[in-house]
Amino acid sequence: MFEAAVIRSNLVALRRALHREPEIGLDLPLTQARVLAALDGLPLEITLGRELSSVVAVLRGGRPGPAVLLRADMDALPVQETSGLPYASRIPGAMHACGHDLHTAALVGAARLFHAGTTDNVIPDEAEFAATVRSFSRESRERVREESLRVVRGIAAAHGLEVDAEFREGYPVTVNDPAETAFAVSVARELVGAERCVEMPHAITGSEDFGLLGEHVPSAYLMLGACPPELDPFTAAYNHSPVAAFDDSVLDAAAALLAALAMGRLGFRRT
Structure with a gap:
């Protein structure tokens, strides 16, 4: 934690720079450039994405052994920020309202620690709408697929309409591996204290x-609380809100946790 506290100011500066100039989608040249600059000088093998602005940084050890993957989101959301923060988004219609700027800065910190249109009153000839479906298991998703299509087609038939209904497969359900979750919780409790977990x-x-990732390797998804201390977590604006605010003082703890998880999984004990 001491090493993480030392680099906190750098991580805060990076996070706020990312927050000022958010980018949406898979083409993130400014974000990619900032990440590359922040990783400059580290003994990493860098690979850039061909079809998206990803950054893959590989640190190879000196002997054979297991591998660990740490990943961060970098994209922003199509939200007009109204937070009033001094480092609020300068890009109209784009905002880091889901904390991906924090996520990216924390992972950069871990890398450094690891080496120390609508119109009213119109009835159109045709219309289309989309909905998002969430589920807690693959089995329930399959049932929702069948039932939702049946319901939509039934409603159309009841009103004498024709409908084209399609269920598009999205991301799979995120399910934490029990063993990896127990490991992650033990590391977090040791690092920041049981009362904060x-x-x-x-x-x-x-x-x-x-x-x-969970469909290919045992994985664990942890959430980091970053509600500003002056706000009530139960009433504060949630992720994706145009007034969402995140406390970047958690960055040193976040970076230290990511590094500790990787080192622990590779067999190194924290001293």
């Missing part, structure tokens, strides 16, 4: 591409 009583219906 809370097990969520219920699953949440977030949509996460992290679920793709």
Whole structure:
């Protein structure tokens, strides 16, 4: 934690720079450039994405052994920020309202620690709408697929309409591996204290591409509380809100946790 505290100011500066100039989608040249600059000088093998602005940084050890993957989101949301923060988004219609700027800065910190249109009153000839479906298991998703298509087609038939209904597969359900979760919780409790580690009583219906990793390797998804101290976490604006605010003083703890998880999984004990 001491090493993480030392670099906190750098991580805060990076996070706020990312927050000022958010980018949406898969083309993130400014974000990619800032991440590359922050990683400059570290003994990493850097690979850039061809079809998206990803950054893959590989640190190779001196002997054979297991591998660890740490990943962060970098994209922003199509939200007009109204937070009033001095480092609020300068890009109209784009905001880091989901904390991906924090996520990216924390992972950069871990890398450094690891080496120390609508119109009213119109009835159109045709219309289309989309909905998001969330589920807690692959089995329930399959049932929702069948039932939702049946319901939509039934409603159309009842009103004498024709309908084209399609169920598009999105991200798979994110399910934490029990062993990896227990490991992650033990590391977090040791690092920041048991009183700061809370097990969520219920699953949440977030949509996460992290679920793709869980289909290939045992994985654990942790959430980091970053509510500003002057706000009540139970009433503060949630992720994706145009007035969402995040406390960047948590960055040193976040970076230290990510580094400790990787080192612990590779067999190194924290001293």
